[in-house]
């Protein structure tokens with residue numbers, strides 16, 4: 001039995017002539033925050049769309065909890081506990097907190113054949129869950145449009161966790177947020193991981209990624225520049241890898257590694 | 265897990281917040297989409313009460329008149345509102361009314377079908393048309409405005425062509441004799457609560473004809489349809505999972521799809537809903553008049569959308585209410601009939617209709633901004 005939640009082995013994805021991903025390997029453990037870093041167009045979104053069942057990989061394999069898996073649809077991935085919170089969050093701002101929280105998965109009550117949406121139970125759960133992350137939803141029937149960006153992000157994450165996510169994929173969760181709100185969201189992500197979830201955090205922002213991440217995968221032009229544990233790489237290194245001196249820093253890291261190994 | 269202790273903590277917090285919630289009830293009410301139409305209806309009644317209070321508009325007969333007009337419009341407005349909440353329009357409602365009319369009349373008169381069978385046939389055709397509209401919209405991804413505009417022409421043209429082909433004319437009369445012994449026609453045509461009106465008449469409380477029967481013979485079946493459909497639609501929207509899916513599909517179809525809402529199915533269902541509502545409208549009209557006419561229902565789609573908008577539906581979808589649409593229809597019905605009881609030239613009705621709609625859209629837009637942007 002593999003000790004990884006999900007494994008990506010040598011994944012490639014082509015869009016016509018464009019090589020969006022080439023030979024990318026990435027593994028995620030339980031309780032770990034893996035940060036996926038990379039410049040615009042590096043292939044981050046393509047990679048997570050492959051993992052969440054939106055795209056099928058052209059080469060390589062996806063292994064979920066030790067089993068080789070092919071996702072036919074995003075629902076397949078969701079059913080296996082891989083939940084993606086996209087940048088648009090999949091929240092409807094005109095709808096209430098509760099109605100958003102349970103969108104598509106409403107609790108029901110009543111007789112079979114004449115079931116109704118159990119709005120009281122839904123309200124209760126939604127307020128409780130939001131309360132757990134320190135967001136005081138005074139009125140769960142308030143529209144999501146009235147919430148702040150950070151609160152919305154937390155709502156989307158909390159919803160994914162409530163519905164049994166084992167792997168949480170977050171696409172740029174902090175990009176639109178100010179310092180304070182970003183830190184609220186990041187704190188929540190750490191808490192989720194500490195409860196045993198695997199988190200893949202996609203971001204441009206090393207300053208957001210570095211404090212919370214356990215390991216870092218850097219993508220560049222569709223190829224992985226490698227995965228590094230936090231102890232093996234500094235914030236500055238990551239920054240320079242992303243900023244364009246990637247190849248050089250990679251060499252530097254490799255040299256250092258060889259140096260270390262030869263010393264042992 | 266550590267969640268347990270936390271949840272007790274939050275429970276406490278929630279119970280404390282319960283009081284805050286009660287204070288904001290009034291604000292919640294203010295945010296309800298149907299508020300505008302409710303207020304509008306009250307204003308309209310106050311207006312006609314003052315201007316036409318002594319003209320017979322509010323006699324049993326007068327009331328049944330404007331209620332019937334409101335009810336007919338309400339039946340299609342409610343379905344149009346649900347579709348609008350789901351993020352789509354149906355411009356083929358009016359043509360569907362005409363089409364459903366001949367689907368009832370031609371088999372019954374020319375093919376010798378029993379009336380009930382032609383009625384069922386008309387509803388089956390409605391389901392097909394609605395399904396076709398829906399499939400076209402979700403498969404092509406084209407705006408429903410365009411798709412159903414095409415359907416508006418196609419259906420009206422087909423109605424005209426088929427009717428003329430089979431009957432050689434554009435009207436199909438002669439249904440009245442069939443209604444009396446039909447097992448289901450009464451569902452659309454009967455006056456209800458006759459006993460009440462007879463009793464009121466015998467008590468001298470409402471006006472009587474020469475022969476002693478009351479002038480207003482009962483509540484038209486369409487009024488009950490109107491009320492029933494309002495209740496059903498509101499129940500679906502507020503109390504069922506399908507209702508949540510309707511709001512979600514209209515509010516943000518991509519988001520909804522991403523969390524597992526079957527958006528396409530929801531939309532197709534709503535298109536079937538408007539076509540079926542058009543057919544109910546057609547049944548009521550055809551069975552009341554005893555004849556079908558290929559031009560029936562012309563422009564009704566716009567009136568239905570207008571009533572839905574006055575009732576608080578946003579044109580962009582995701583927000584609105586069936587109760588609002590029902591009141592929107594009440595406003596239009598009341599004014600269109602009430603205007604005969606005043607000195608105002610009836611030509612002004614359309615001016616009112618347009619003005620009312622404009623005010624409603626501006627008001628709705630303001631509400632939407634408040635709901636989505638205000639912190």
Ligand SMILES: Nc1ncnc2c1ncn2[C@@H]1O[C@H](COP(=O)(O)OP(=O)(O)OP(=O)(O)O)[C@@H](O)[C@H]1O
Nearest residue numbers: 015018019020038039040041042043044045046047
């Ligand atoms: N559906 C598609 N069809 C064709 N090319 C695509 C498609 N999706 C992505 N690409 C291409 O694949 C490459 C990687 O895109 P991707 O969206 O994965 O980058 P990204 O790392 O998420 O960038 P950003 O930080 O801007 O979101 C880009 O060159 C993009 O143009």
Ligand SMILES: [Mg+2]
Nearest residue numbers: 041044045046
């Ligand atoms: Mg991207």
